[in-house]
Structures are given as structure tokens and as C-alpha cells.
Amino acid sequence: MSTRDFIEKDYYAALGVPQDADAAAIKKAYRQLARELHPDKNPGNAETEARFKEVSEAYDVLSDPKRRAEYDEARRLFGAGGAGARAGFPGGFPGGAGGGQPFDLGDLFGAAGGGRPGAGGLGDLFGGLFGGGGGAGSARARSQAASGPARGQDVETEATLSFDEAVLGVTVPLRMQSPGTCPTCHGSGARPGTSPHTCPVCQGAGVTSRSQGAFAFSEPCRNCRGTGQVVDDPCPTCAGNGVTTQTRTITVRIPAGVQDGQRIRLAGKGAPGRRGGPAGDLFVVVHVSGHELFARKGNDLTLTVPITFAEAALGTTLTVPTLDGNVSLKVPAGTASGQTLRVRGRGVSAKGRAGDLLVTVEVAVPKRLSPAAEEAIKVLDAELGDPRPRITAAVQSGGAR
Ligand SMILES: [Zn+2]
């Protein structure tokens, strides 16, 4: 039985008893449930089997005064199980938010910054809470969600990068709005100087019991929305929700080689988790501006360089720009217009593999010629002769066959 179990599991709710129930009441509730849920009585019923295990586990802890005291203490310290604040989380879980204690956003980001690869959604969360039992009723699921740790929401934002920034990678500040613990009441929902008090309906358990046929169901207390606490004098900042929309600026590293329209996932940089849950993920949709000279083809950079007829014919060594300094490029004698020459490793460096710089040379044809240039070109043309002898031969025989 780990501390994590203690924080995540609501043993009082499992037995359908209030938090201040005495030993006799706990024993009575357990016996009743154990009789109803016993596998001998419900052969092959996965749902009652899971409930039976849950109830047994709860009774193991709550029937032992020493372990019950440890359990109560763990929940008190970590703000689980109805000790937390009253809050409805906009767009989040039904039920509560806020751990009843202030937390530092920086700490949370730091702690979660290492990433939660493949962090799942609600399904994973519930799976974790129920130990994979999966058979619990939905009312109970809500009750657990209201009191257990909750993963922060995923947040999506946009960033516009210059061409160079996208190629080379960049660190950008992003302003984001997301729900966070109210700074005025630290999530309790109560006006500063006042405190929430224990819900009189459920005695702070956050759940009430309801009988239906042979079964006793626990469901979230309607009076306190499953939090176990009620607020008389709500916090003026958050109107008693314990949560406000907060603008924060975070610095994120956009990796080298991102493409226009790409969606980058930054694990653990989304909204902070609640009651010790992990932070959500941040998704950044990247917009990349065009470049005056370069374009991209995957991880290759492309560049078009005009050359003169003389350079194409005689060969030359060009100096061409890259995004990181200049490079020399040898153009062999007799290079055709439109030919592409490759400069290895001078493209986009993404995930350790560098693309190439693809230089396409185009023979520049002047639109206007001086009389001297015109004369010189006529002389050259006569010297060079027919550039298309096969075509000429085909034409002379009356067409190609
Ligand atoms: Zn507040």
C-alpha cells in the first residue's frame, strides 16, 4: 500500500461511509458490501469482483487504527479525498479542482518538464485510479475523479518563425492563457480570512450512499459537488471556483528543422495538474515565413543561382550563401542551364541528420544587348555551329518516324 494509493484511492467512498465513521460503522458497511459482492455469489461478474477487491482493500486499511491514521494523514497532507477545495473546473472534470494548498507553477513545470511520454487522457487516468479493474460504476468514477489527482489540460498555441529560426531552431517566449489555481484564495474558493467548512450533507466524505436493490451505490455529494467542503463567502477573484484564467509566459525551445504548419508537442508544458497530478502537454502550431533566397524541400535547402553563358561553358567556382556562412561551389565546364548541384550537409539539420543545399544554376540570358555584345555573340554563334544536329537531320528527312 503506497502513499500514492493513499492519495488516489478513496477508501471511505469505497465503503460508502463518512470520514468520521466509527469502527463499528465501517465494519457493518464492509460486511454488508462483502456479502453482496462476494465472488461466490456473483460468479463470472467482473464488475462485482473489482468492487469486491476495492471494498476489501478499503476495509484492510480502515479497520486497522494505525493504518487508518496514516491514511487520513496522507490525505490531509496531500489534499486528497474531500480535504481539498470546492471548485468547478471550466472544461475539465465535473467536480473539484484545487488541492486546498498553494502550489508553485514553476515547481510543477519543473517537475513535469522531463516529459510524460505518451501521457494518456481520461481513460489512462481512470485506469490508474482503479488499478485496471475497470468495473466500477460511473457514479463512483466521478467521485474518484473529483478527489484524485488530475492531469492538467493540454493547451494549443501558435508561433510564427522566420525561415532561419525554423531551420536552425530557436527559443521563443509564448504567452498562454490557461486555468490555474486562484492566487487570491490558493484554490480554496473561500474569501481570504474565511475558510470552507465541512459539507453537512456528506460530513466531508464527498460521497453519499444510495441503495438500489441489493446494491449500495456511492455517488458524489450534490451539495458540495463531491469535494466534501462548502464555501459560504466565496473568493471575489474566482467567484468560489478556486480556479482562474491566468496568462503566463513560458519559454520553449523549438527544435531545428520544423516545417510550416507542423504541430509540435512539448510534454508537460500545458496547464498545471491539479492535486499533484501531472501537467498537460503544450502543442505549438508553427508558421514559417518564406525566405528571399532559399526554399525548403524536406530537409534540403534549395537555391537558384543565375550564371553567365561563359561560366556555364568554361566552368567556374561560385561563392554561394547558406543560412550559416558562405560555401564555394565548383561549376564544371559544360554545365547545362537548370542543372542542380549538391552541397552536402549544408541544408536543414533536423534530429542530428543534416540535409543538403541544392543549388540550381540557370544561365542568364540578357534581355537587351549593346551593339558590341550583339556583334560578339554573332561571331560566337557562327563559331559554335548547330546545337541540335539530330533535330536538324529529322527535319531534313521530313519528320521523325
Ligand atoms: Zn479565489
Ligand SMILES: [Zn+2]
Ligand atoms: Zn457534501
